Amino acid sequence: MKRGRADRTLIVAGLAAVALGTLLLLDRTDVLNVRFDYMVPAVLAAIGAVLLAAGLFE
């Protein structure tokens, strides 16, 4: 991969993906019971974080 300038939007998207993935892993392993009440705000928060990052760092 060509090394370029760090892309904070991509980094925030990655961290959001890790957070959501962890939440979903906990659900699938029956540690948590994730329902739409929690999942929809979590996904919207992740999208918002990425959009904020895209807006703040450019």
Add this chain to the structure above:
Amino acid sequence: MTSTPTPSTEPRKLARSTEDHMVAGVAGGLGRYFGLDPVLFRIAFGISVFFGGVGLLAYIALVAFLPHDDGRPSWIEGRSRVTTVVAIICLAIAAVSILRPPAFVLGPWLLCLAVLGVLAVLLYRAFGGERGDDAAQIIARGTLVLLVLVAALGAATAVGFIAALGGGVAVAIIAIAAGFGLVAAGLLGGPRWLILPVVVLIMPLAVVSAADIDLRGGVGEVKYRPQTVADIHPQYRLGVGHMDLDLSRLDLPAQTTQVNVSMGMGEARVRVPAGTCVLTDAKIGVGAADVPERSNQWIDISLEPDEPPADAPRRRLLVNADIGVGHLQIDNADPDCT
């Protein structure tokens, strides 16, 4: 028509556009007000027309109440008070009629279509598309966007099926690894389209997890008609389809008899002996429940069995249902025993 925007110190005002209009200038005005492409609003209005007409109603209301950006007043402005009241009442009646409960079932699909529309426009822009492209460019880029969306939808559907068939843990672990991969790509200045495959991994898993969809159990239309209480299975399970559980011929004992229904996606219909006192313990991720006196629909439906009245018969049926996406219906139950 395109024009070069000039900086203005005047506060933004929501108004119908006289320059950028295809019908009445509502989408053009919304686009200018929110700083977004009017095409997004046109797509949203267009899609919503097919789902109960709520978008059409909103459009009519905006046409009536928004002034023009060239100073001309709105349609409602200057009308008599009686006309204004009648118009508002008509819109309110139309809104209540359109937004009656069944229309809400389409909510998630409407949202999905809206998201797809936004994604399509964003992808079009990502591929270098701009307003004012000629027909050939629009067709070429539009085809590319369509192909990418179809591929992403296909992949997301496959991921959803894998997760719903028991591979959720593996998909979640891959999503976490992909997230770390995105962080690494971000540090190295990688391309942003890498976000799309991660979205394709996470979104279907999120839906499967939130709705608790479990497709293990087969596909199709199944009918069960136990003749005696002893014939009742410990659990009636179906992945996708229609389940008809006919208990109407059972002679229930004078105690609580339990039936367990588990379904990934589809409709489960439970027919009970006429006048049976039914207790319902149901969880439905997305869909509807039609049980005596307790119809409910939307998302995260959770029905707990109520304590029946003291004078209720002891001959009771406890329906324990777990449905990911779908509909639960219980027929012939005693409506007074809830």
